[in-house]
Amino acid sequence: MAVRPVAGVERLPAMTDVARRAGVSPQTVSRALSNHPNVQPATRAKVLAAVEELGYRRNNAARALKSGRSRILGIVNLKTSFFSRTAVTFGIEGSARKAGYSVRTATTASLDAPAVERALLQLADEGVEGIVLAIPLIQATETIRELTRAIPTVTIDGSRTSSTEVVAVDQERAARLATEHLLSLGHRTVWHVSGPALWSDAAGRSRGWRAALDEAGAEAPPELHGDWSPESGYRNGLILGRIPEVTAVFVSSDEMAFGVIRALHELGRRIPDEVSVVGTDNIALAEYCSPSLTTVDQPFAEIGALAVQHLLRLITDPTAEPAPMTIEPRLIVRASTAPPPASAQ
Amino acid sequence: MAVRPVAGVERLPAMTDVARRAGVSPQTVSRALSNHPNVQPATRAKVLAAVEELGYRRNNAARALKSGRSRILGIVNLKTSFFSRTAVTFGIEGSARKAGYSVRTATTASLDAPAVERALLQLADEGVEGIVLAIPLIQATETIRELTRAIPTVTIDGSRTSSTEVVAVDQERAARLATEHLLSLGHRTVWHVSGPALWSDAAGRSRGWRAALDEAGAEAPPELHGDWSPESGYRNGLILGRIPEVTAVFVSSDEMAFGVIRALHELGRRIPDEVSVVGTDNIALAEYCSPSLTTVDQPFAEIGALAVQHLLRLITDPTAEPAPMTIEPRLIVRASTAPPPASAQ
DNA sequence: CCCGTGAATGATACCGAAAACATCTCGGTT
DNA sequence: AACCGAGATGTTTTCGGTATCATTCACGGG
Incomplete structure (x- = not known):
């Protein structure tokens, strides 16, 4: 002041x-x-x-x-921000504020080590006391390792290459909910459009989907890969729509699901009469998709709050041991899912 | 540090x-x-x-x-953040960073004077050198007036009750583009779902819509009111869909447009065959709506950049006189608009 | 040859709080 | 009665820079 x-x-x-x-x-x-x-x-x-x-x-x-304490927390975010990351940011800001902290955001254009390093250095410059990594850390340089060692860090997308604390929704469970819902409607199997493999959220959903199919004795069709963008959903939708046996699709994000649905529309496949689609995230628009989108809700604000809670513990006591917490996802059934057409049963 | x-x-x-x-x-x-x-x-x-x-x-x-200079800029944002505000924030952060400033966000749950005052006080506490008001200032308390007088402030949603600098897209022009597009397709008139009257963006679009109709000699139908939320679009869509003469609708945000379209679908009115819909903002999902949404693009990043540019000028020279700048919106024609059905011509 | 001038650099004070240390007060002990 | 210890408050120092003022030095004109 x-x-x-x-x-x-x-x-x-x-x-x-x-x-x-x-x-x-x-x-x-x-x-x-x-x-x-x-x-x-x-x-x-x-x-x-x-x-x-x-x-x-x-x-x-x-x-x-x-005091040597800045009372600032940092967030590393991806610039091409999809809904989920923005929502988490709100959660973080809210609970940080409550704890007397303010928040700085460093956005990175890519997940490359140099870009991430730059973002972390920015935050270090600002003197943040803790960092929430809202991106997967796919590659760590020496500098990155040093920074995350020196500054308490929590990873939201539980990355496998880092030893930082992890806060995450149980994504396997989320995928199971979606897959089992579709199977219980009578679909013989469920197709999957996944997110980028580097994101553990995406990987977890992929695992959960596969496991649910396994347990039900259903054969897992080949997985299709997206990059979170609606456009990638659209591209995959153009493929799925051309495969007659596809009657149920689980998509790893609502944004991609919008793309899938649009492609299916264009190809003349009716939803949910011919094809059922389930998304993930429950973004605000999911309910206003046409038809409204069945999806798996992710409590993003809660995730952000938990991340902050963790981080504060870590700041107070740097030796606090990792205690990953998971949050239960929730299936929200709307109009984009239905039993398969009679011809496919 | x-x-x-x-x-x-x-x-x-x-x-x-x-x-x-x-x-x-x-x-x-x-x-x-x-x-x-x-x-x-x-x-x-x-x-x-x-x-x-x-x-x-x-x-x-x-x-x-x-030095007495914190090198921090503050943003006041609405908590129920719709796409537009988030996008602007990105623009602000980017250009602030370039100028050696970092950014703090204060979110307010409502536009009430006490809530806004709280947000501004938070920012003042943080010692921000300048403030971007990304919300309309609908009511100013003495404290608010004092703060905005003491700290250089730029308003993005050009509010009529404040004397602060204004950066804005020419919303009248945006509405004209949309309305004239629909008229040129042959629609007799265009209906309008507006945003909350307190937002000057919404008011500007409403004016532009009315003016375009006037100039074309078309009669302006009664205006329907939304609150930016997809849900409010849906409610209004349920009304519009029941009025047979409605063939063209200009909606003041894409999120509301999604709601309108869904309601029309439910009522069995085909888009664009029976009803054309134009949105505003060009959110990422607009292209993946079903059908893809014709909309008016708003260069949000640019707006943010301009706001920062203004603010920095104001910080350097507090006596700098207001020099409102406007940015040209751009119509993006997609699949949600078409000539009216033969029966209505 | 002297002095003024401005560029380059150094020395000092200070921003506003909090940590560390010092002091004081007072009820309870021995 | 002298003493102890903990609670309440005061004094001093310090955090790490930068504003301000001081100093040095080279250079050019009179």
Whole structure:
């Protein structure tokens, strides 16, 4: 603060001003405002009154400088942000704010090590106390390893190459919910459009899908690969729509599912009469797809909140051992799924 | 910074360490790193070499404290973030970063004065040097007025109640493009689902729509009101679909347009054969709506960049006079629009 | 040859808080 | 009565830069 004195005022009030007004020492003001236990209630009241009267607010820069704690958390995000990452960011910001932290975002255009390194260095520059990696860490340079060792880091997309803490939805379970739903409607098997293999979310869903088919004794058709974008869903939809035996598709994100559905429409395959489609994420528009999209909900805000909770624990106690937590996904049945057409049964 | 020394290292290197290593005074290091003109190239080189060797990075907190400049910009955003605001945020972050600023986001759950005031106070607390209001300022308390007077502020949704600088797309023009497109296809008139009246974007589109109809000698049907949400589009779609004479609809956001289209589908009105729909924003999914959505593109990243550019000017020179800039919107014709059915011509 | 001038660099003070250390007060012990 | 210890408060120092002022030096004109 103190960045720009209000017009007419020489400078914003500092702690000494509050101290003078309250008739105590600056240190006491500091203690009162930091909820230090050893402050007489009466004294605290005097201080708070003075603060109120002067409209005093502590200077973050000075606080950070002296204490060595910036009270900032960093997020590394992908620039081509799809819904899920944005939603998580909201969750992170909310709970960080509650804990007295603010949040900086560093976006990276790609998952390459140099790009990620640049993002991490930006955050390190800003003096963040902890980092939420909202991307998979597919390759770690020495610098990256050093930074994530030096700064407590939590990974949201549980990557297999890092040893950082992990917060994640149980994606295998999510895929099972979707696959079993389709099988229970009577579909002989379920096709799958996956996300990029580097994302553990995508890999987990792929595993879950395969496992559910296995357990049901259904044969797993070849997997189709997308990149999270609606466009990649569309491309895969153009393929799926040409295969007569396809009656059920589980797609690894709602955005791709929109693309799949559009391609199927174009090819004249009716949904859900001829083909059922299940997405993943439950984005706001999922309900307003035509037809509305059956999907697996992911509580993104909760994920963000958990990540922050973890991170704060890690900041307070760097030796805290990893305790990965998982959140239960939830199937939301809408209009894009139905029993298979009679001809396919 | 200096928040968390790398394991084994006592503390991060400070400017004095660099100075010692380079054989110059700390002040010279400061000048060299700040691109001060009066530094011998040879000296600067020595300093940079020392910086490199030590892996030195300046401490933001100390810089901010002494200089009184935090190098932080703030954004006030609505929590129920729709695509447009998120996209703008990306633009802001990118160009802020380029200018050496970082960005803090304060989200507000509503547009009420107390909520907005809270968001602004948060940002003031963080010591932001400038603020981008990405929401309409519908009501200003004394505190809000004081804060926006004390801290350079740019409004993205040009609000009529504030005197702050404005950066905006020419929304009247956007609405004209959409409306004229539909009229030129042969529609007798165009219906409109607007955004909340408090948003000047919404108001501008409404004006443009009405003006285009006027000029074409078409009668303006009653306006329907939405709140940006897909759900509100759906509700309005349920109404529009029951009015036989409706053949063309201009919707003030793509998200609402998705809702409208779904409602029309449910009511059995075919798009674009019976009803044409135009959205606004050109969100990523617009192309993958079924049918793909004709819409008016808004260059959100550019808007964000312009906002930052403005803000920086205002920070450097608080007396700089307002110079509102507008950006040209662009119509993107896809599959959701077509000539009206023969029966309606 | 002297002095003014401006470029290059150095020395010092200070930003505003909090940590570390010092002091004081007071009830309870011995 | 002297003493102890913990709680409450005050004093001093320090965090790491940069603004400000001071100093040095080379150069050109009178």
